[in-house]
Amino acid sequence: MYHAETTDQLAALTERQLELIGEDPTREGLLKTPERVAKAWQFLTHGYGLDPEAILRSALFAEDYSQMVLVKDIEVYSLCEHHALPFFGKAHVAYIPNGHIVGLSKIPRVVDVFARRLQVQERLTLQIRDAIDAVLKPEGVAVVIEAQHLCMMMRGAEKQNSHTTTSAMSGVFLDQPDTRAEFMRLISG
Structure with missing residues (x-):
């Protein structure tokens, strides 16, 4: 290792x-x-040595399911690239299949691949969305990350109760407000 x-x-x-x-x-x-x-x-930082798209392709299955698939409350641990201090929280990832589904454990693994690199939360959110989009070619992908950053809590602003939320969406999550609203309702419940 x-x-x-x-x-x-x-x-x-x-x-x-x-x-x-x-x-x-x-x-x-x-x-x-x-x-x-x-x-x-x-x-x-072991995420640099892993291929997120290969992870997704390893458990891709043809399936005629066209409703939302959501994996929520995925633990996220990463390092801020600006100060090398941890940030941590939860990721919520959903997609609408388009003829293919992926093994559910692969979604958190993809989150970890990107989180285990020096990161900014904004890029992390986009990378997760883009990897799922590229491999599954779904009707849409939605990713929301809620995190606390020790670079803001231990130094600098020193704001202990601050949380940062980022989102990245594609396809029907952008085009259909009802689909986006359903996702947001499911992750807040």
């Missing part, structure tokens, strides 16, 4: 960062921290 050379290089960088902030990386509590941080970075 962890690339040895990458782990060594990241650990060396982490050790230097500890020195730069005035810490002693040789003290007992920090001895293994550089390696742990290196492995954490690899885990938290």
Whole structure:
């Protein structure tokens, strides 16, 4: 799971960062921290090595179902690309099939692929929509992400109760207000 050379290089960088902030990386509590941080970075950014479209294609099934499919409350954990601090929340993803459905577990996996990269919430929302659109070619896709950003809570504005909501829609979710309203009603319930 962890690339040895990458782990060594990241650990060396982490050790230097500890020195730069005035810490002693040789003290007992920090001895293994550089390696742990290196492995954490690899885990938290493993989405770069995954192909979201291949994940969707691996469980694509012909099916004559034409009503909304919604997977809601998908946990999202990502890192803000501006400060490398976490943001976290929930994603709600729906699509209207057009002759094909996808295995339900593949929707959260696609969310994770994009979330496990340095991100901004706005791009994350679009990438999820676009991957589902590209592979399933559905009648429409809707994605809403609600998240809290530690870069706004721990530093900068320091607003503890702020939430950010983003949405990206295509097809019938844009063209048919009733379909969009049904989606919004289902995710708020």
